[in-house]
Amino acid sequence: MATRRFIQAVNEALIEEMERNPRIVLFGEDVKISMFGDTKGLAARFGASRVRNTPIAEETLAGMAVGVAATGRPVIVHMMFSNFLYAGFDGIANQMTKLPFMTGGQIKLPITMLCAYGGGTSTAAQHSDTPYGMLMNLGGINIAVPATPADAKGLLKAGIRSGYPTAFFEARTRGGEQGDIPDGDYVTAFGTARIARPGRDVTIVAIGAMVKLALQAAETLAKEANIDAEVLDPRTLVPFDEAALLSSINKTGRLLVVDEARDRCSAASHIAAIAADRGFHLLRAPVRRVTAPNIPMPYAPALEQLVYPSTARIIAAVRRLIKVDDIAASDHRAGAETSR
Amino acid sequence: MDMQAQDITISDNRTLSLYERMLLIRRAEERLVQAFKEGALPGNVHLYIGEEAIAVGVCTHLTERDWITSTHRGHGHFLAKGGNPAALFAEIYGRGSGPCRGFGGTMHVADFSMGILGANGIVGAGIPIAAGAALSAQLEGGDRVAVAFFGDGAANRGVFLEALNIAALWRLPLVLVCENNGYCEFSPTETVTAGAIHARAAAIGIPAVAIDGNDVEAVFDCAGAAVARARASGGPSLIEARTYRLRGHAEAEVYWLSENYRTDEEVVRWQERDPLALFVAKLQRDGVANAAQLAAIDAAVTKRIADAVEIAAHAATPAADMLQPFLSGAAGTTEIR
Numbered sequence: 001m002a003t004r005r006f007i008q009a010v011n012e013a014l015i016e017e018m019e020r021n022p023r024i025v026l027f028g029e030d031v032k033i034s035m036f037g038d039t040k041g042l043a044a045r046f047g048a049s050r051v052r053n054t055p056i057a058e059e060t061l062a063g064m065a066v067g068v069a070a071t072g073r074p075v076i077v078h079m080m081f082s083n084f085l086y087a088g089f090d091g092i093a094n095q096m097t098k099l100p101f102m103t104g105g106q107i108k109l110p111i112t113m114l115c116a117y118g119g120g121t122s123t124a125a126q127h128s129d130t131p132y133g134m135l136m137n138l139g140g141i142n143i144a145v146p147a148t149p150a151d152a153k154g155l156l157k158a159g160i161r162s163g164y165p166t167a168f169f170e171a172r173t174r175g176g177e178q179g180d181i182p183d184g185d186y187v188t189a190f191g192t193a194r195i196a197r198p199g200r201d202v203t204i205v206a207i208g209a210m211v212k213l214a215l216q217a218a219e220t221l222a223k224e225a226n227i228d229a230e231v232l233d234p235r236t237l238v239p240f241d242e243a244a245l246l247s248s249i250n251k252t253g254r255l256l257v258v259d260e261a262r263d264r265c266s267a268a269s270h271i272a273a274i275a276a277d278r279g280f281h282l283l284r285a286p287v288r289r290v291t292a293p294n295i296p297m298p299y300a301p302a303l304e305q306l307v308y309p310s311t312a313r314i315i316a317a318v319r320r321l322i323k324v325d326d327i328a329a330s331d332h333r334a335g336a337e338t339s340r
Numbered sequence: 341m342d343m344q345a346q347d348i349t350i351s352d353n354r355t356l357s358l359y360e361r362m363l364l365i366r367r368a369e370e371r372l373v374q375a376f377k378e379g380a381l382p383g384n385v386h387l388y389i390g391e392e393a394i395a396v397g398v399c400t401h402l403t404e405r406d407w408i409t410s411t412h413r414g415h416g417h418f419l420a421k422g423g424n425p426a427a428l429f430a431e432i433y434g435r436g437s438g439p440c441r442g443f444g445g446t447m448h449v450a451d452f453s454m455g456i457l458g459a460n461g462i463v464g465a466g467i468p469i470a471a472g473a474a475l476s477a478q479l480e481g482g483d484r485v486a487v488a489f490f491g492d493g494a495a496n497r498g499v500f501l502e503a504l505n506i507a508a509l510w511r512l513p514l515v516l517v518c519e520n521n522g523y524c525e526f527s528p529t530e531t532v533t534a535g536a537i538h539a540r541a542a543a544i545g546i547p548a549v550a551i552d553g554n555d556v557e558a559v560f561d562c563a564g565a566a567v568a569r570a571r572a573s574g575g576p577s578l579i580e581a582r583t584y585r586l587r588g589h590a591e592a593e594v595y596w597l598s599e600n601y602r603t604d605e606e607v608v609r610w611q612e613r614d615p616l617a618l619f620v621a622k623l624q625r626d627g628v629a630n631a632a633q634l635a636a637i638d639a640a641v642t643k644r645i646a647d648a649v650e651i652a653a654h655a656a657t658p659a660a661d662m663l664q665p666f667l668s669g670a671a672g673t674t675e676i677r
Contacts (some may be wrong), residue, residue: 060499070469
């Protein structure tokens with residue numbers, strides 16, 4: 001084990017994968033100087049041929065990634081802020097995610113797109129979006145949203161090796177956070193959720209940067225209300241670990257989904273739909289969501305804090321979800337304890 | 341592929357080879373006019389009739405190892421690059437035996453084994469893909485090149501400028517071939533395009549010329565220089581080939597258009613400049629081939645297309661289980677329900 005910051009873990013994954021596979025090429029805007037630190041040092045290490053600064057031209061970068069990958073070379077393209085995915089969207093939505101299918105499987109497209117997402121730093125609405133829900137709907141791209149340095153490294157390495165278009169979302173507010181990462185080469189399998197905190201009373205599915213808030217909320221709930229929340233970190237949204245979700249709500253009977261993206265047609269609403277569709281018989285309360293309202297992110301901190309999910313909102317939602325007086329003596333809990 | 345085996349019979353004569361390839365495209369497209377009218381096709385088609393000299397003049401310089409990207413009007417590029425006519429028809433007919441298994445169809449014909457990275461339904465989208473292939477070629481260090489075919493409409497898309505800029509900066513082995521057929525769908529090009537397209541490339545330091553796209557030998561000569569330059573690490577070039585769509589934007593337009601968007605006189609004027617007819621006249625004038633020899637090539641090409649259609653028309657439609665491999669992997673896990 002070693003301790004790494006989130007962004008260092010991403011950087012290590014890139015270095016190790018580019019060393020492991022000399023065919024990999026990486027390009028994007030300012031990847032040499034690296035605004036977020038994730039591609040720092042790569043140009044010096046791997047040279048100007050394999051690591052290329054590009055003009056600001058997202059649609060062309062996405063399209064070029066398709067051309068590079070379709071001709072047999074894995075490619076990592078840095079899209080910088082996730083809002084810039086919109087500027088590149090034909091390359092992503094009509095080309096990258098469609099062509100492996102439209103060509104009848106003649107090609108695989110080993111493309112990894114990196115981007116920083118999320119609010120909380122007063123960068124206003126054009127630099128604060130969380131657009132993975134939009135990509136989930138495309139049906140041709142895997143999506144990783146790591147919450148820890150260990151998963152950042154393992155998921156990125158897995159994505160690069162997968163042969164599939166992969167979007168890798170780095171929470172912008174989590175780059176400096178430290179965590180233990182395993183020694184040596186390892187990958188974290190896509191489609192395997194992680195139980196960040198085991199619990200019995202309610203399942204909180206939290207995505208990316210929301211995992212930390214959910215864990216804080218869970219500790220407060222345990223101390224102040226004797227509510228034992230399980231925090232489930234899906235780690236990847238495509239593929240999504242449905243079995244882990246169903247297993248958790250089988251235990252708790254309640255589900256809260258926490259996602260900093262806007263609520264409508266979101267990862268949160270999709271996860272809620274899975275629970276309703278496949279886990280209806282396991283639920284003893286309605287599925288609830290803590291998300292952003294369907295408006296752009298405001299700039300002023302006072303307003304941004306209202307829109308951005310908080311531990312207070314998570315705690316309040318859990319409290320509403322659980323009638324605390326009922327729970328101590330509930331058959332459900334007694335049964336759950338007996339079954340252990 | 342079988343196409344090349346057949347070419348050997350006239351490979352000693354480059355000029356006749358150009359003719360044969362142009363004719364192959366023409367007969368294929370004419371057969372599709374008929375098939376569309378008969379209702380034999382799943383949907384609409386965009387035909388290349390009148391523009392054959394460009395694809396053939398350019399692709400004659402390419403090998404299977406070179407890459408092309410194409411447009412929604414892409415059958416001609418597929419055949420010019422050496423794609424199998426039977427495979428082309430199978431795909432257009434929506435058959436499981438098509439190179440894209442009927443998942444792509446007429447606007448998306450692709451055969452990666454032949455360096456055909458695909459026709460594309462999004463105007464201009466092939467340009468960055470070809471630039472990416474050119475980057476692959478450059479990283480590989482050999483003499484492969486990539487060619488992007490696109491229309492005059494694509495020259496108004498942002499990716500055109502973006503890709504030109506990167507191709508020039510990185511000296512990518514990329515040949516940009518703009519087929520200016522005078523119409524962006526139904527809008528006359530001059531009403532939606534300011535200035536000259538080739539001048540846009542010249543402005544950022546990419547050698548660019550405008551040529552008569554209906555003169556296959558002019559295209560051949562010009563493309564030869566551009567491809568040679570790319571192979572020699574000399575960087576990108578742009579060719580603006582002026583041509584004309586002798587059919588409409590799409591075969592189905594006769595059913596939905598409420599008014600004519602071009603005059604009969606204009607169409608007739610361009611029919612008189614039909615690239616195939618012009619070339620036939622020249623071949624005879626120069627004594628390269630007589631009428632009987634040309635007729636024999638025509639008969640062979642026509643039979644080849646008829647055979648391809650026959651195979652496609654009787655091929656099986658894609659089986660449901662062909663979707664199975666795509667219900668996981670990049671799609672995550674999904675199901676039909």
